Amino acid sequence: MSGTAASGREKAYAYLRENILTDPDVQGRFLNEQELAAEIGVSRTPVREALLLLVSDGLVELIPQRGAYVPPVTGREMSELMELRGVLESHAARLVIDQGRVPARTMQDTLDQQAALPDELNPEAAREFIRLDTLFHQQLIDAAGNELISRTYSKLHVRQILVGVSALFRTGGRRGQVCAEHQVILDALVSGDSAKAQEAIDHHLAVTRDILLRN
Amino acid sequence: MSGTAASGREKAYAYLRENILTDPDVQGRFLNEQELAAEIGVSRTPVREALLLLVSDGLVELIPQRGAYVPPVTGREMSELMELRGVLESHAARLVIDQGRVPARTMQDTLDQQAALPDELNPEAAREFIRLDTLFHQQLIDAAGNELISRTYSKLHVRQILVGVSALFRTGGRRGQVCAEHQVILDALVSGDSAKAQEAIDHHLAVTRDILLRN
DNA sequence: CTCCATTCTGTTGTATACATAATGTATGCG
DNA sequence: CGCATACATTATGTATACAACAGAATGGAG
16 A cells, blocks of 8 residues: 555544445434544544544535534535636646647646546446546646646645545446536647637537536 | 644744745754654654644655655745646636625725735745735635635745745845735736636736746 | 764654533423 | 424543553663
8 A cells, every 4th residue: 555654643534434425324324433432443533533633625514513524515506616717727728738738748648537437337447437537637737837727726626536436336338428528628739729728628618517417 | 813722733833834934944844753742842742743734734754764844945836836826816806706705895905905015025024915915816716615725825934934034135126026916916806807817817827927936 | 173973952744631512312392 | 384492312522541552761681
């Protein structure tokens, strides 16, 4: 494994994050502290601390005297997220083109890996698909060279994964469409056509939003 | 007073936040938990929880086995923040103009209050100045009707306050300039000139950035 | 005198015990 | 039978005690 430093708090944090992101059933529920403590194998204290950290990821919400609530993703939130993503990605696209810093190689690599996945996604492949999808967009953002924007974008994107996993199973053959749209974006970036890139980004996000809204 | 619900954690949170935002000396230092606990009048537990919550505001950073660190604001971070603010505010400006939702009255009120402050700012007036400045920009953002963007922007802006307070004292007569620039932005919004509004926003943020960078 | 090993002190990290508030249940009344 | 109220249960919130680790002080060897 990679990070086996595993202080109790980090262990609990990783466990909870993984749990919330992969299991759609936890959404809309309150998390029981001592139950989780028993599952993870630590006391309530590090569990509580992990829950507090998850607030900054937007994955849990603290209701006083009630505990840690996992707010479900609403359609409105998804729409708003796509709008914001569009703003940030368009900005990044304009910047990397103007500065001649389009990470063509890197993004194409990611895209190729994504395209190599089977069209019928088992749970594991679906997670990999989402990871690569996230990576593709993040690579564009990161190329803009603004660390603050990168971190902001990264945190926002987490909320989308919440709904992405379950949504992927409902829509067969989406893989090809996503890859095609990504290719259009990348081609526009490489060709240096800023307007076209922004258009492609907006289109991709609009399609994604519409898919996710069928929920 | 306003919020006297004062559960220990909230009390500690409010105390720490206030402390970090107003006292420039805490930047770059580690916070001592039991010291704070004694000052606030609670035990270490709620203090620790408050510190974990402050992570989501970007005001503290947790270093394992070392504790809660208050990262100083760097020049680069300020530049990056202004860039991001520009992106978000320009987007909001375009939207509110297109949708005919410019909150002219509200923003003018804020601006008038700001202009009514004395030119020589004592500490209290400086805080009020910053509050109104923040409010002006937030009102524009909020008018765009995207709650996610509003929250995101709000959280980002907190980092600027960190440096804003001390910077204000170094620059006399900045009040008039800020108000003038705000007025230009608002006028452009009211006139429905999207390009002009974006330009005014970018100019205002660039000037602000340059002022803050003289630090 | 300098450098390194070792001890010592103070701080963070975790577990546990207790206080407090909320929810669900049972009970009595209208 | 429906509803309000009192109570029991269960969860969260807080305090305290202990464990583990990091950095500073100290002592000795070269």
